[in-house]
Amino acid sequence: MKLKGAKIVTESLINEGVDTVFCYPGGAVLDIFDELYHVQDKIRQILTCHEQGAAHAADAYARVSGKVGVVIATSGPGATNLVTGITNAYMDSVPMVAITGNVALSLLGRDSFQEVDIAGVTIPVTKHNYIVKDVKELGHIISDAFYIAKSGRPGPVLIDIPKNIQQAECDWEPIPVREVVYKKPNLNKAKAAIDIINSAKKPLLYLGGGCICSGAYQQVLELAEKIDAPVACSMMGLGAFPASHPLFLGMIGMHGHINVNFSVQECDLLIALGARFSDRVATNRDKFVKGKVVHIDIDNAEINKNINADAYILGDIKTVLTHILPYINESKKPEWVGRCDELKRTKVLKETSHKVNPKEILRSISKHTPNDQIIATDVGQHQMWTAQTCAFEKPRTFITSGGLGAMGFGMGAAIGSAIASSKRVVLITGDGSFHMNFNEVVTAVVQKLPIAIFIMNNNTLGMVRQWQKLFYKHRFSNTTLNRPTNYEYLAKAFGADYLEINDNSQIDEAVKKAVNCKMPVIVNCKIGIDENVLPMIPSGKSVSDMILEIGENNNG
Numbered sequence: 001m002k003l004k005g006a007k008i009v010t011e012s013l014i015n016e017g018v019d020t021v022f023c024y025p026g027g028a029v030l031d032i033f034d035e036l037y038h039v040q041d042k043i044r045q046i047l048t049c050h051e052q053g054a055a056h057a058a059d060a061y062a063r064v065s066g067k068v069g070v071v072i073a074t075s076g077p078g079a080t081n082l083v084t085g086i087t088n089a090y091m092d093s094v095p096m097v098a099i100t101g102n103v104a105l106s107l108l109g110r111d112s113f114q115e116v117d118i119a120g121v122t123i124p125v126t127k128h129n130y131i132v133k134d135v136k137e138l139g140h141i142i143s144d145a146f147y148i149a150k151s152g153r154p155g156p157v158l159i160d161i162p163k164n165i166q167q168a169e170c171d172w173e174p175i176p177v178r179e180v181v182y183k184k185p186n187l188n189k190a191k192a193a194i195d196i197i198n199s200a201k202k203p204l205l206y207l208g209g210g211c212i213c214s215g216a217y218q219q220v221l222e223l224a225e226k227i228d229a230p231v232a233c234s235m236m237g238l239g240a241f242p243a244s245h246p247l248f249l250g251m252i253g254m255h256g257h258i259n260v261n262f263s264v265q266e267c268d269l270l271i272a273l274g275a276r277f278s279d280r281v282a283t284n285r286d287k288f289v290k291g292k293v294v295h296i297d298i299d300n301a302e303i304n305k306n307i308n309a310d311a312y313i314l315g316d317i318k319t320v321l322t323h324i325l326p327y328i329n330e331s332k333k334p335e336w337v338g339r340c341d342e343l344k345r346t347k348v349l350k351e352t353s354h355k356v357n358p359k360e361i362l363r364s365i366s367k368h369t370p371n372d373q374i375i376a377t378d379v380g381q382h383q384m385w386t387a388q389t390c391a392f393e394k395p396r397t398f399i400t401s402g403g404l405g406a407m408g409f410g411m412g413a414a415i416g417s418a419i420a421s422s423k424r425v426v427l428i429t430g431d432g433s434f435h436m437n438f439n440e441v442v443t444a445v446v447q448k449l450p451i452a453i454f455i456m457n458n459n460t461l462g463m464v465r466q467w468q469k470l471f472y473k474h475r476f477s478n479t480t481l482n483r484p485t486n487y488e489y490l491a492k493a494f495g496a497d498y499l500e501i502n503d504n505s506q507i508d509e510a511v512k513k514a515v516n517c518k519m520p521v522i523v524n525c526k527i528g529i530d531e532n533v534l535p536m537i538p539s540g541k542s543v544s545d546m547i548l549e550i551g552e553n554n555n556g
């Protein structure tokens, strides 16, 4: 059948199983939006306040649902506003398709109104991108884009569609959706890794986000229990293993639990699964691990990139584990497990009490929510407290900006999470981060999304203040906020509810109310300006340099 390019876009999206898009219109995508108008019953369309919010929402939608997130924006500023969101998805390996309009082909390259070479801009932060130059290619490009976004190591793909291509007509037939099929690992090549695993006396699993996007929970659990290996997660891996399981140790890395980083020092084998040894985990690459390393990952480029592997297997974690598990010998290691337990019991951070203790709020949230509660965060201290304190029992429940660390991720992420799950979502944000994206509270109100927004309001850009204390002798350059924002008025102005926590004694009641909200509610948590995130291994340093307390008046 003969269709307009813009109609090919909507038909192809429907054909790919897309039921939700996050979007913002403009001149260069009017044709596509006109077609979206006709398919409102098939594709839910979430109009955000800013394209960045739309991109973060599409990203979180993908993380929660396991599907490809879709965002649509206009040319020029619409397209450039997507860049942070696209980069965020790229850094955290999230499948996303971003569709942008552009000026007509005849106007490209002439500095036309709202013309930006968005394909050029996003080359380093997309898995692949396209400028559609012929309407006959459009259907295949969309089909390829979805396949590329979700196959191998997932990531974002951008399709830039000039206006005349949206208006041109050509024949279109639905293209069968290509499912991702993973190759079985070559067992001969995997033998070295299997032998090392079978001979380890003190193995430790290090789980990354790859375990979550692969859906390998059952296999990871089986491996851990079969070889009696305690389990550490990177921030991106939280939720890949139930936090209540006796073998679970906690989070690894710069702000990881003390015991976990000590266990890594003592293990004779670290089995990294879908994890990439980022500099937030291997803060000092030379001293990070003394034992052997077996690395299993889907991305060849990750092998020996940051940490050398004694053996590796390339492939999707679930597929690889399914095939190698029969060759892994069952073995009990009570001494090693006991040692890790002892570290877990004894290497505990001393917590001092505060008027409003942010960790107390997070513990209360854990207590009053189901074990599949989705918690999204922004970026800063509040993010690390959440990662350290909340017990993530299920995969796809901790939605956070890992690799990019993008303040402003939170509100969009909470919206995408709520829409993907049709459930109540908790957002933990900071006063700095919230000011970057609170416009999207309006989107949440319009969509009637039950999102409990906890602002850890410390009147500062807390994480940066902490670095200024430690490394810049308490010179607080541009981090103390003193903003007069009245969060109650702000909530009311946008149509959201409002609660306040001024004292630890108010925590439980406020949390209970907030996590039962039916509409967005802002909870203003007035925590102290000098709360710190500890422990901390400074960049480039190792476990022996771990900081366990920070004096407030010691001039750094």
Ligand SMILES: Cc1ncc(C[n+]2csc(CCOP(=O)(O)OP(=O)(O)O)c2C)c(N)n1
Pocket (backbone or CB within 6 Å): 378, 379, 380, 381, 382, 383, 405, 406, 407, 408, 429, 430, 431, 432, 433, 434, 456, 458, 460, 461, 462, 463, 464
């Ligand atoms: C877009 C962006 N700009 C700057 C930073 C640098 N940065 C990292 S954490 C942080 C402070 C965050 O402050 P806030 O959101 O109030 O959270 P807190 O650390 O106080 O919990 C800043 C400025 C960033 N990560 N992202």
